Amino acid sequence: MPNVEVTIIPPLDGEFVRGWPGIPPSLENPPAGVQGDVVVQTLKEGVSAQWVRIELRKVEVLPGGGENNTFYDGLGPHPLTLWGADDKYNNLYSQRLPFFIGIPDSTPPTVTLQNRAGIRYELVATVCMKGKGVLSREKNATVRKMVPVIIDKHELHSPWPIYCQPEKQEVTGADGNLTIERRQTCHGPGDHISVAATFKLNSTYRVVVLQGLELTLKELINFRTTYDKPPLTLLADVAETKLPVNTTVYAGRMTYQTELACQVPRTHSTPTISTAHHVYVTYHLSIKALLNTGMHIVKDFPVIITNWERCDAQPPLFFLAIS
Known part of the structure; x- marks a missing residue:
């Protein structure tokens, strides 16, 4: 496996979520979204790669949890390609790749219920690289990083x-x-x-x-x-x-x-x-x-x-x- 590390970091204030999720954007209110940087660290000579992508996923879990009770949905443009090879592969070097993914107004809030049920959100960054194949056939290798994100909804303020x-x-x-x-x-x-x-x-x-x-x-x-x-x-x-x-x-x-x-x-x-x-x-x-x-x-x-x-x-x- 090539020596590549992937991290996802928020803006300087430490918060991924920007704006007011649940409130339609206007001149006074910027669009709500999730913002940050995907940080890719490689060897000095880089690594042969195909793309770097980020995805914001909604995860709904029914009571009991487990694979059969877990459902995934991507939000916004998913996955969002932050870096892509001009040809099939190009050298990927250490760099920071900024991203912004809009949060639709209809997005439900993060919630934790009993028996492992609830709704949560996660950012998933993936690097797809050229792998070592058998004979002349090559297989891609991927490195993935996931971080949780909490989304609160502001249309649910009781004083509105x-x-x-x-x-x-x-x-x-x-x-x-x-x-x-x-x-x-x-x-x-x-x-x-x-x-x-x-x-x-x-x-x-x-x-x-x-x-x-x-x-x-x-x-x-x-x-x-x-x-x-x-x-x-x-x-x-x-x-x-x-x-x-x-x-x-x-x-x-x-x-x-x-x-x-x-x-x-x-x-x-x-x-x-x-x-x-x-x-x-x-x-x-x-x-x-x-x-x-x-x-x-x-x-x-x-x-x-x-x-x-x-x-x-x-x-x-x-x-x-x-x-």
């Missing part, structure tokens, strides 16, 4: 104005109406999720006991191998609040109003993921009114969960300047 619009919805049950109001649709670790709930009878001839109200943040994870097979589904309660009420509500203008709140655990780090191929993570708020008639009223709201704590999730200054 798009997530801070008031919303009001009403659901009608057999024995009453439940009206829900909320002010935010995206939350992060440590956030309090609150809604205003109003219960009212929908009949002028009945009396109902409102036994309690429940607020639950539910997480649904789907792992899909192929589209012709049903996914593996995991459903879990992330946070909940159960409020005993035991109040008699009479028909007419009488209503029962209260605020329900629960807290996203500070240790919760799994964001909403909707653009991957094999790993999907979604969340919804379930609000339930428990009635003594047994005809409970349930209303579900989709909600986005981010892995950014609110103190770290302020929108970039360039966005605040133009919004």
Whole structure:
């Protein structure tokens, strides 16, 4: 094997990722991407080589890991050729080869799930050289280097104005109406999720006991191998609040109003993921009114969960300047 070493180094600040992944580029916002240098070190006389390439790969892993549960996808132009021979082979000498690979807006964030599942990213640099063949047939030899890259998504900042619009919805049950109001649709670790709930009878001839109200943040994870097979589904309660009420509500203008709140655990780090191929993570708020008639009223709201704590999730200054 020829004496060649390959390394991948980030810019001087030590960060491969540039820009704001997930935010479309504009005059104030440069395109997001992964930037660095591939460093090739050879002997003084160089080495006969065919090409030097770099690739940014998304790796989706289903529970259990292993070859059959691991799926690779290249991002951007892949592989990207940084150096190529004019003919079949040329001498390759020690040098630094800069690269920039754009990150599409739809790229899902890096996430680690239980049982070795998750989504990760890796930069892979490869040098293809002329190898020693048998008789007149030559076989290429390759040297490869891989480094991990963490990609966070900035469209998942909870303070973005798009997530801070008031919303009001009403659901009608057999024995009453439940009206829900909320002010935010995206939350992060440590956030309090609150809604205003109003219960009212929908009949002028009945009396109902409102036994309690429940607020639950539910997480649904789907792992899909192929589209012709049903996914593996995991459903879990992330946070909940159960409020005993035991109040008699009479028909007419009488209503029962209260605020329900629960807290996203500070240790919760799994964001909403909707653009991957094999790993999907979604969340919804379930609000339930428990009635003594047994005809409970349930209303579900989709909600986005981010892995950014609110103190770290302020929108970039360039966005605040133009919004």
